[in-house]
Amino acid sequence: MLPFLGMLQLTVRELRAKKVIWGLFLISSLVLLIVTFALNLDVVDGTLASARIFGAEATGGIDLENLVFAVQSIVAGAAYWLGILLALFASGPIFTTLLTKGHIDLLLSKPISRTRLLTGHVGGVWLTMLGLCVYLLGGIWLIMSLKAEVWNARFLLSIPIVLSMFGVMYGVIVAIGSFTRSTALSLIVTYGLIVASLGLAAVTQITEQLGFVSKAVFLTLYHTLPNFTEVTTIVSKLSQGEPVSDWYPFLSSILFGAACYLIGGIKFYRRDF
Amino acid sequence: MPPVISIASLEKTYQSGIIRPKRVRALDGVSMDVPSGSVFGLLGPNGAGKTTMVKILLGVARATGGEARLFGHAPGDPDARKRVGYLPEKHEFPDFLTAPQMLEIYGQMAGVSDTDRSRRIPQLLDRVGLSHATDQKLSGFSKGMLQRAGLAQALLNEPDLLILDEPTDGVDPVGRREIRDILVELKEEGKTVLINSHLLSEVEKVCTEIAILNDGTLVRTGSIESLTAADQTYTLSCTPIPDDTLAALKDILEPVDASTTQDGKRTTESASAPGLRRYRVRPDDRAGLNAVIDRLRRDGVEIDEITPVRQTLEDYFIDVVNPRDTVPA
Structure with a gap:
């Protein structure tokens, strides 16, 4: 267990040394400070009497619940897109650094199996991202709930969703990195899949225009590749306290991520360093 | 006492490329033992297969044939690696850490308990001459200092077998002497040391036995004394x-x-x-x-002196290994 914890700690410290991670932490802190001090809500008997943003009175009839949902939705959306993209940018090089000659052979000389070594690394990356997610999304939820007394517990589900989707995309980095040891290629493929998911999200409209073969190809891609864009809808619904009717994009993405970790793990286990 | 390292007909072929696979035979049926308590030098020109052999022993690379045993265990068995300390040639330590922080993490990975780590880290930093640099990040270390930190890392788990790849590379003469002294101390403590080095003069000073690899095959093995003694040849100084x-x-x-x-x-x-x-x-x-x-x-x-001629290890090495294949370190 001690070697595994050592690997976990090493990864967390490697990420802590990255400026992008500190940047994410500072941006999250700024968002939390803005919501805490710049957004003033005057709630009387459970209804919003007045709202001031940076001291300026918000005009028009604003519903308290809608305001809370809107703030949470904006922050969760930003955490999902901007947060994950930046977190991948920060953590991508960590995996290929792990595979560097002189680093990996030293780690493999320790009494730890390759499986545990990789699990410790991935665990360390996830743990760091969990910390950032809980800090930002948990912080927003707590602040808004205390200010508005609207306790949208469903919003907290966006933390595991954001973390899981980061994990899915990090799985791509692990798979590509295990074969190529190239940070650039790993990030290009990962970001490429995110961009491709923008097209996959329009599955209904696009397949209507396609012939039999191209439709089959597109649907295969839709069901195989991660549906990063479509999962935004799930995060948005959870932020607005609405029930999620379709979990398929999330579940198929999780399966894709699991396959990536499996392929990357097998290659990591079998390769010579 | 059984050998610490036992290798029989070890083979390793690297394959690269998918469309036109290229095969490189790094080890070709090497058999040898490293006795317990010896300071063993693994010598050979570049590309001889020395590092490949070490990597196979540690489970970093996998053999394509033959057998290697470390303390009687298969390579890659974490139980065997508990008793091993390793310093790779081109080590990449996390340079954002200080030496004590690095030792703390690698100590955990080596399975050293909290109590032992807190006791041994200051001792080892003192032993390798780095106690003055405990607040400095590794990014600010010279190559010699990194080598000393690496040696401390390899000694942290009090290993029975220490595997050192070019341990004095980049270290100044004073540092080399200190590292040599540490190796002699370890030998006196009964530890087994396997040194992979190009610096033959250094190997000659500390090693008791050597093996010379060339082109993936074992060319010679034995004690330095027996290998370098020239048969019945003397130098005579006289009128x-x-x-x-x-x-x-x-x-x-x-x-x-x-x-x-x-x-x-x-x-x-x-x-x-x-x-x-x-x-x-x-x-x-x-x-x-x-x-x-x-x-x-x-x-x-009038005879002034008669001395038996003994080859230097370097002379012997050059004689044994085809000079055309030898790349100077």
Whole structure:
């Protein structure tokens, strides 16, 4: 267990040394400070009497619940897109650094199996991202709930969703990195899949225009590749306290991520360093 | 006592490329043992297969044939690696950490308990001469300091087997001496040390046994003393031998190659003792040597010194390994 914890700690410290991670932490802190001090809500008997943003009175009839949902939705959306993209940018090089000659052979000389070594690394990356997610999304939820007394517990589900989707995309980095040891290629493929998911999200409209073969190809891609864009809808619904009717994009993405970790793990286990 | 490392018919072929696979045979049926308590030097030119052998022993690379055992365990068995300390040649330590922080993490990974780590880290930093740099990040370390930190890392789990790949690379002469002293101490403690090095003079000073690899095969193995001893050859320093005596003994006595003096003349005169000459004596046995001495004394030659010739490890290495294949370190 001690070697595994050592690997976990090493990864967390490697990420802590990255400026992008500190940047994410500072941006999250700024968002939390803005919501805490710049957004003033005057709630009387459970209804919003007045709202001031940076001291300026918000005009028009604003519903308290809608305001809370809107703030949470904006922050969760930003955490999902901007947060994950930046977190991948920060953590991508960590995996290929792990595979560097002189680093990996030293780690493999320790009494730890390759499986545990990789699990410790991935665990360390996830743990760091969990910390950032809980800090930002948990912080927003707590602040808004205390200010508005609207306790949208469903919003907290966006933390595991954001973390899981980061994990899915990090799985791509692990798979590509295990074969190529190239940070650039790993990030290009990962970001490429995110961009491709923008097209996959329009599955209904696009397949209507396609012939039999191209439709089959597109649907295969839709069901195989991660549906990063479509999962935004799930995060948005959870932020607005609405029930999620379709979990398929999330579940198929999780399966894709699991396959990536499996392929990357097998290659990591079998390769010579 | 069973050998710490046991290798039998070990083979490794690297394959690269998918469309046109290229195969490189790094190890070709190597068999050898590293006895417990020895300081063992693994020598060979670049590409001889030394690092591949070490990587197979540690489970970093996988053998394609034969068998390797580490403390009787298969390579890659974490139980065997508990007893091993390793310093790779081109190590990449996390340079954002200080030396104590690095040792703390690698100590955990080596399975060293909290109590032992807190006791041993300051001791080891002191032992490798880094106790003055505990607040400095590794990014600010010189190559020599990194090498010392790496050695401390390898010693943290009090290993029974220490595997060092070019341990004195980049270290200044004082540092080399200190590292050598540590290796001697470890030998006295009964630890086994496997050194993979190009610095033959360093190996000669600390190793008791060596193995020479060339082109993936084991060329020689044995103690340095037995391998470098030249058979029945002596250097004789004496007054000039008369020509007729020299002619009578020409089969076993010959002048040492002439050297050039400051004024450009060729001479066999000993530079350290003017008036004396140097000769090489190759008798069949001890009795033959004594017969030569008797004859020289009888002919009025005054003998100053007779010393057995011993090759340096470097000379021996060059003789054994085809010089054309040898890349200077």
